[in-house]
Structures are given as structure tokens and as C-alpha cells.
Amino acid sequence: GDSVTQMEGPVTLSEEAFLTINCTYTATGYPSLFWYVQYPGEGLQLLLKATKADDKGSNKGFEATYRKETTSFHLEKGSVQVSDSAVYFCALSDPEYSGGGADGLTFGKGTHLIIQP
Amino acid sequence: EAQVTQNPRYLITVTGKKLTVTCSQNMNHEYMSWYRQDPGLGLRQIYYSMNVEVTDKGDVPEGYKVSRKEKRNFPLILESPSPNQTSLYFCASSYRTGGGETQYFGPGTRLLVL
Numbered sequence: 001g002d003s004v005t006q007m008e009g010p011v012t013l014s015e016e017a018f019l020t021i022n023c024t025y026t027a028t029g030y031p032s033l034f035w036y037v038q039y040p041g042e043g044l045q046l047l048l049k050a051t052k053a054d055d056k057g058s059n060k061g062f063e064a065t066y067r068k069e070t071t072s073f074h075l076e077k078g079s080v081q082v083s084d085s086a087v088y089f090c091a092l093s094d095p096e097y098s099g100g101g102a103d104g105l106t107f108g109k110g111t112h113l114i115i116q117p
Numbered sequence: 118e119a120q121v122t123q124n125p126r127y128l129i130t131v132t133g134k135k136l137t138v139t140c141s142q143n144m145n146h147e148y149m150s151w152y153r154q155d156p157g158l159g160l161r162q163i164y165y166s167m168n169v170e171v172t173d174k175g176d177v178p179e180g181y182k183v184s185r186k187e188k189r190n191f192p193l194i195l196e197s198p199s200p201n202q203t204s205l206y207f208c209a210s211s212y213r214t215g216g217g218e219t220q221y222f223g224p225g226t227r228l229l230v231l
Contacts, residue, residue, distance in 0.1 A: 008157075032217035034219075036222075042224060042225075043121075043207055043222035043223055043225050044160075044207065044209075044222040045222065046219045046220075046221075049217070049219065051217040089159065089160065091160075093217065093218070104150065104162050104165055104175060105152075105160070105162065105209075105220060107152075107159040107160040107161070108159055109157060109158060109159040110159050
């Protein structure tokens with residue numbers, strides 16, 4: 001079945017450091033890829049997404065590029081802030097995976113990011 | 118304001134006592150689903166619904182029921198809760214099915230089964 005693998009952390013960085021969170025996937029078809037963020041005590045919200053190979057999603061200074069050849073969707077940010085502290089989830093939806101319908105999300109385990117001032 | 122709401126937000130119950138967690142969305146979304154979040158496991162889908170009266174199992178459906186009688190509501194029912202259903206539950210919805218749609222999540226319901 002489909003799966004998503006990401007570093008779990010916690011990842012601790014200083015403010016203004018460069019961030020990379022790795023994400024790789026396996027999928028039956030041609031999935032759409034997502035990064036969701038969960039701030040303390042809140043639900044998940046979409047950070048960015050890409051729906052086809054070589055697409056780049058970006059939002060709030062974060063970027064990720066859909067790399068079909070390496071089955072990856074790594075999250076990057078050039079200069080992190082304390083307010084970026086959260087749990088980040090990489091996820092995919094696969095229209096050829098019947099388990100959750102075309103929009104069912106398969107999640108990685110989440111990466112807890114801690115930014116220190 | 119476009120949103121997904123869940124109630125209750127926190128619930129402590131005992132083994133075997135039936136409970137319902139409600140979920141409602143005001144965005145006229147077709148697709149709705151339930152996930153549970155557990156430490157070290159991430160989020161896993163329990164059930165989903167592609168439209169009114171259309172529901173199906175996700176990855177971890179055992180011990181749960183759902184219904185979709187109206188487009189906006191998608192309650193999660195635990196007929197006989199057990200301690201292994203202690204978890205954080207999220208409802209989510211998206212505009213339509215077909216892949217690539219952004220899902221909107223509710224704030225979560227934290228359940229403790231004693």
C-alpha cells in the first residue's frame with residue numbers, strides 16, 4: 001500500500017537557521033503531495049501542496065518540490081522563526097488507492113520542529 | 118467563517134458506554150472523513166464519505182461507525198468504546214473527490230476511555 005516516510009525529530013534549530021525536513025513516499029498511482037502543519041492545541045492546516053511532478057508548492061516562506069524520480073517532497077525554509085515551532089506532516093492522496101477514496105490522505109508520522117530564540 | 122467544527126473537544130468515558138462525536142462543515146463539501154492521531158503513528162483514516170449516504174472504511178475502522186444523512190454532518194459513533202480507542206480524533210472535509218483536493222480539519226476531539 002501507499003506510505004510516507006519522514007524524519008520524526010524532534011528537530012531543534014536556532015532562529016534564522018535553514019530548515020529541511022525530508023519526506024519520501026511510495027504510491028500505487030500518481031499522487032498529490034501535501035505538507036500540513038499542526039500548531040500546539042490546534043487541528044491540521046494545509047501549508048502547501050503539489051499535484052504533479054516538478055511542481056513546487058510554496059507558502060509563508062516554505063517550499064517543497066515534487067520529485068517523481070526520487071519519490072520525494074522535502075520541505076525547506078531559508079530562515080525559520082520561533083513562530084514556526086509546530087509539528088509538520090507530509091501526506092499524499094492517491095486516486096488509484098481505493099482505501100480512502102481519491103482524497104484519503106496517507107500521512108507520515110510527523111516531525112516536531114522546535115525553534116529556539 | 119468557513120470551518121469544520123467538532124464536539125465535544127474533550128471527553129472522558131468508561132469502557133462500553135456508547136458515545137458520539139459530532140462533526141459539521143459549512144462549506145458544502147462532498148468529501149468528509151475521520152482520522153485518529155496517535156503518538157509515533159501519525160494520523161490514520163478511520164472512515165470516509167464521498168457524499169450523502171455514501172460511506173466506506175478507511176485504514177482503521179474496527180470499533181467505529183459513521184453515518185452521512187446530511188451533507189454537512191458526519192458523526193463518529195463508538196458503540197462500545199475500549200481503552201485502545203483513547204486517541205485524538207480529527208474530522209476533515211474537502212470540496213469534491215478526485216484527488217489533489219485540500220482537506221480542511223476540525224480542531225480535534227481528545228478522547229480518554231477508562
